[in-house]
Every structure is written in structure tokens, then in C-alpha cells.
Amino acid sequence: MVRTYGLLAWTWMRAAAQHPVSMSLITVGVIVSTGLDLAAIAIIFARTRELAGFSVAEVMFLYGTAGTSFAVADILIGTVEGLGDHIKHGSLDAILVRPVSPLIQLATEEFSPRRIGKLVPPVTVLALVLPRLHLAWTLGRIVMVPVMLLSGAVIFGALWVLTASLQFLITDSREAMNAVTYGGGTLTPYPLTVFGKDFVRGLTFMIPLAFVNWEPALYILGHPDPLGLPAAVRFASPAVAAVLCLLAARAWRSGLRHYRSTGS
Amino acid sequence: MIEVRDAVKNFTIRSSGVRTRVTAVDGISFTVGAGEFVGYLGPNGAGKSTTIKMLTGILTASSGSVRVAGLDPSRQRTTLARRIGVVFGQRTTLWWDLPLRDSLTLIRHLYKVESRVHRARLDELTELLGLGPFLGTPVRQLSLGQRMRGDLTAALLHAPPLLVLDEPTIGLDVVSKATVRDFLQRLNAEQGTTILLTTHDLGDIERLCDRVMIIDHGRLAYDGDLDTLRTTVDAERVLIVDLERASPPIRIDGVETVRVEGPRQWLTIPRGLNAAAVVAAVARRHEVRDIALREPDIEDVVTRLYLR
Numbered sequence: 001m002v003r004t005y006g007l008l009a010w011t012w013m014r015a016a017a018q019h020p021v022s023m024s025l026i027t028v029g030v031i032v033s034t035g036l037d038l039a040a041i042a043i044i045f046a047r048t049r050e051l052a053g054f055s056v057a058e059v060m061f062l063y064g065t066a067g068t069s070f071a072v073a074d075i076l077i078g079t080v081e082g083l084g085d086h087i088k089h090g091s092l093d094a095i096l097v098r099p100v101s102p103l104i105q106l107a108t109e110e111f112s113p114r115r116i117g118k119l120v121p122p123v124t125v126l127a128l129v130l131p132r133l134h135l136a137w138t139l140g141r142i143v144m145v146p147v148m149l150l151s152g153a154v155i156f157g158a159l160w161v162l163t164a165s166l167q168f169l170i171t172d173s174r175e176a177m178n179a180v181t182y183g184g185g186t187l188t189p190y191p192l193t194v195f196g197k198d199f200v201r202g203l204t205f206m207i208p209l210a211f212v213n214w215e216p217a218l219y220i221l222g223h224p225d226p227l228g229l230p231a232a233v234r235f236a237s238p239a240v241a242a243v244l245c246l247l248a249a250r251a252w253r254s255g256l257r258h259y260r261s262t263g264s
Numbered sequence: 265m266i267e268v269r270d271a272v273k274n275f276t277i278r279s280s281g282v283r284t285r286v287t288a289v290d291g292i293s294f295t296v297g298a299g300e301f302v303g304y305l306g307p308n309g310a311g312k313s314t315t316i317k318m319l320t321g322i323l324t325a326s327s328g329s330v331r332v333a334g335l336d337p338s339r340q341r342t343t344l345a346r347r348i349g350v351v352f353g354q355r356t357t358l359w360w361d362l363p364l365r366d367s368l369t370l371i372r373h374l375y376k377v378e379s380r381v382h383r384a385r386l387d388e389l390t391e392l393l394g395l396g397p398f399l400g401t402p403v404r405q406l407s408l409g410q411r412m413r414g415d416l417t418a419a420l421l422h423a424p425p426l427l428v429l430d431e432p433t434i435g436l437d438v439v440s441k442a443t444v445r446d447f448l449q450r451l452n453a454e455q456g457t458t459i460l461l462t463t464h465d466l467g468d469i470e471r472l473c474d475r476v477m478i479i480d481h482g483r484l485a486y487d488g489d490l491d492t493l494r495t496t497v498d499a500e501r502v503l504i505v506d507l508e509r510a511s512p513p514i515r516i517d518g519v520e521t522v523r524v525e526g527p528r529q530w531l532t533i534p535r536g537l538n539a540a541a542v543v544a545a546v547a548r549r550h551e552v553r554d555i556a557l558r559e560p561d562i563e564d565v566v567t568r569l570y571l572r
Contacts, residue, residue: 007373015359015366094357096322099345100374110361260324260338 067122
């Protein structure tokens with residue numbers, strides 16, 4: 001699976017490299033917008049001392065870890081959002097007759113080096129902020145950093161798949177129409193996909209943020225929990241990630257099953 | 265190769281709050297043996313595409329059993345995908361923005377075809393389908409005919425024993441159509457590839473298929489060879505007679521003169537009447553300059569079948 005993902009991503013990258021002009025323009029674009037992000041962060045850094053009991057460095061640490069997790073998930077699996085369009089254009093059928101999981105095919109779609117650009121701002125912030133945290137780096141704290149980054153990426157990725165799975169359900173009546181009338185012709189507007197996108201964004205940020213970095217960060221930074229939750233919650237990220245993965249896998253499978261048996 | 269028994273596919277369609285159940289495929293059964301070239305015909309909405317989607321595992325049958333290449337398409341979709349090739353005429357399985365060659369490389373990775381085998385197979389298909397001039401062109405810039413040849417290549421790179429084609433000649437110009445047909449004929453004859461062809465183009469069927477299945481309202485209306493189909497629906501042959509001069513309509517027992525246009529007359533000969541005898545009778549009574557017998561074309565035949 002990893003091998004297939006790698007091969008497909010690599011093929012897409014090579015394909016993208018064949019249009020050097022558009023690729024370099026896009027790269028310039030990414031660098032400029034990344035630079036603006038960094039500038040905004042620098043301004044906040046320079047002007048503020050403390051936010052809600054957290055030092056600026058600590059806030060930046062929260063931003064850096066959450067941002068890195070999000071970017072990793074976005075890079076690896078963000079394009080599953082496009083599922084709705086594939087259903088709409090009938091190209092999902094082409095995906096389904098290939099001998100590779102549709103999830104991998106969607107995730108690697110148009111994989112290009114510019115996706116890596118999304119990692120630059122959060123990783124830069126993280127690199128700048130880690131030495132300035134003035135913490136006693138115990139083994140537990142050191143291990144917790146990669147664990148929280150990884151769990152965070154998995155949580156975001158699972159949520160992405162979970163919400164993409166909803167797009168299977170939204171389409172049933174039209175897909176049924178298509179299947180019956182040899183469709184393809186009806187490109188009806190599809191407001192729910194658009195809705196789905198914002199929904200994904202909202203959901204991905206709000207609900208799991210606590211486990212993506214808030215709780216583990218409290219442990220690393222040695223802050224007491226303002227909500228007074230039990231200490232075990234601070235180490236729950238990997239468990240939450242695992243549960244969400246299972247949920248996402250189930251949702252995806254039942255969504256796919258629904259698509260393939262629409263209405264029956 | 266393909267075994268379908270009592271396959272049924274129902275859909276529930278919701279439009280403005282009302283749920284209606286539509287039966288797209290209503291209990292069809294057929295088998296296709298290895299090496300056959302079968303045409304699958306039917307009017308729009310008759311259940312052709314639904315059948316194809318059940319055979320390829322895109323859709324799960326509501327009831328009945330479907331087996332393709334020894335597998336259950338709905339449960340073993342990805343395994344089956346390695347053993348069959350699928351071409352949708354109305355939409356491409358290639359990637360719009362990639363040059364054809366890159367699309368084919370991606371396909372190679374998806375199907376895990378060894379690089380050496382891939383190159384040999386690609387060379388062969390490139391020659392047979394004349395892909396050379398546009399291998400480096402992005403798919404979105406290809407003409408429909410070029411794209412179809414690219415899609416055929418993509419479906420055949422892994423050398424599947426079964427090829428399923430959904431309207432492969434739709435919208436193609438005469439030359440592209442001929443290229444595709446010749447290619448399919450050779451593929452079937454020389455490599456023994458089993459081919460199931462869905463089409464609206466009856467020319468495809470007449471040129472290529474040994475066997476025809478016709479689906480109408482979700483049921484198989486006919487399954488057999490073309491000649492038998494012609495006799496089954498009792499389509500008339502037409503005798504076109506060019507007389508030396510304009511005359512009143514020719515009268516022969518059992519034969520109807522359907523049209524008169526100056527010296528040319530059209531006579532319909534029902535099945536069971538000897539055409540040679542009719543020709544002789546016409547020649548005996550009239551001064552004939554030329555005479556031609558037209559077999560009912562498949563279009564008439566199918567229209568009659570749909571109307572029954």
C-alpha cells in the first residue's frame with residue numbers, strides 16, 4: 001500500500017515536472033504566500049508578550065505542532081475532498097475498475113512537490129520556537145513531540161476521510177439517475193459538495209484540536225489543564241487517532257458500499 | 265468467462281420528495297464463453313450500462329448471481345480489475361492533464377505490470393493503434409478518436425483475457441471507427457481476447473459480433489446470432505427493380521410493391537418466399553435494366569424487436 005502510494009505520487013510529480021513554467025510559477029506563489037504567513041507570525045512575536053496565560057513562544061508551539069500535523073495530513077490525503085467531483089463527473093467508475101484502493105488513487109491525485117510548501121510555515125515556526133521554550137527536556141517530553149505530531153496528522157487524515165465519505169451519501173438520487181439513463185450528461189450544480197468542503201474544514205479544526213495538540217502540549221509545557229480534565233487525557237492522542245481511523249475506515253467502506261448499491 | 269444468473273438491479277430514485285423504485289435490470293441470465301465476441305444492444309435506459317457496471321463490480325446486484333473470470337465482481341472488485349479491461353466510450357479512464365505516455369505509466373504502476381513487459385506491450389499497441397504521433401500530448405488535447413485509442417491501450421496494457429467496451433465508437437469519425445473496429449477484430453481473432461461490446465452503432469455489431477444480446481426494459485429480448493435474429497423478427501428483404509421505363513406497380517403474389525419512383529420500384533419479399541423465384545417472375549413480365557436485393561439491415565430488425 002505504501003509502495004503503491006509512493007509510486008503513484010512519484011509518477012504524478014514527474015508528470016507535473018513536465019510543465020516547468022506552470023510549476024515554477026506555482027512554486028513562486030507558494031513561497032510568497034508562505035513568506036506572508038511567516039511575516040504575520042513574526043509581527044505577532046515581536047509585539048505580544050503573553051496570551052491567556054501562555055507565553056508567545058508557547059502559543060507559537062501550539063500553532064507549529066497543529067499546523068505541522070494538519071499540513072502532513074493535507075499533503076498525504078487532502079485530495080480525497082475531490083470525491084464529490086469524481087462522483088459528479090462519473091470518473092469514480094473509472095477509479096473503481098482499477099485494481100488499487102480508490103482511497104489511494106484519490107489521495108495521490110495530482111501529487112506535486114508544491115504540496116510540500118504547506119509544511120514550510122508551521123515547521124519553520126516549530127524550529128524557531130523549540131529552543132526558546134525554556135523547558136527541562138525530559139525523555140517523556142522529547143518523545144511526546146513526535147507522538148503528538150503523528151497522532152495529530154492521523155486524526156486530521158481520518159477526519160478528512162470521514163467527511164469525504166459523506167459525499168457518497170449525498171449523491172444517491174442523481175447517481176441512480178445516471179446509472180439508469182446512462183447519464184454523464186447531467187452536470188447539475190452540486191451545492192452540497194461545496195457545503196461539504198466548509199464542513200470538512202470546520203470539523204477538522206474544531207473537534208479534534210484538543211487531542212491533536214492542546215492536551216499533549218499541556219503535558220509538554222507543564223501547564224495545568226484549565227478545564228481540570230484527568231491527567232490521562234493528556235496521553236490519549238494515539239488512542240483517539242486509532243479510534244478515528246477505525247471510524248473513518250468503516251465510514252469509507254459503507255459509503256462505497258452505498259454508492260455501489262445505490263437505493264437498493 | 266461471464267456467467268450471469270437472474271441478475272436484478274433496483275434503484276430508488278427520489279425526486280421532489282417522492283421515492284420511486286426503478287428496476288434497471290429485471291432478472292437477466294446469460295453466459296459468455298472464452299474467445300467470444302458478443303454485442304450487447306438496447307435502447308437508452310434499457311439496462312445496458314447497469315449490466316456493465318454489475319459485471320465490472322462498480323455496482324452490486326440487488327439479487328441474482330454474477331461471475332466474471334471466475335470471480336464475484338462485487339466482492340472481488342480489485343482482483344477482478346487485474347483480469348479485465350474496461351473502456352467507457354463516453355468518459356476517459358485517462359488523466360486529463362497528463363500526457364498520454366504518463367497516463368499509461370500510471371496505469372502500469374496501478375496494475376503492477378513489469379517494466380519490460382509493459383514496454384513490449386506498449387510498443388505492440390502503439391504500432392497497432394498508431395499512437396506514436398500523440399504519445400506525448402496531454403489527454404485533454406487529443407481528438408476523440410485519439411483518446412479512444414489511448415483508452416483502449418490503457419485497458420489492454422495488462423493483457424486481460426476479457427475486454428468490456430461501453431460504446432467505444434460513439435462520436436468517432438469514419439476513419440477512427442474503422443481503426444478501432446479492425447483493432448478489436450484482430451484482438452479477438454489473434455489473441456483470443458473475449459470481448460463484450462455495448463453499442464448503439466449497429467455497424468459495429470454487423471462488422472464484429474458473432475453473437476448479439478438485446479436488452480429491453482431490463483430483460484433480455486434476444487440472445488443468439490445475427491442471422492437468426494433477422495429471421496426471428498421476420499424482417500422483409502427488399503427487392504429494388506430498375507425497369508426500362510416507368511410502369512404501373514409490379515404485381516406478384518405474396519409480394520408488396522411499397523414504392524414507385526419513375527422506372528424504379530421497391531418490392532418487399534417476406535421470409536419464406538424464395539427471392540430467386542420473385543426475381544425470375546419480375547424478369548419474365550417486365551423489361552428489367554437492373555435488380556438488387558437488400559437484406560434487412562440490423563436497424564430495421566432491432567426496431568421491430570423493440571416494437572414487439
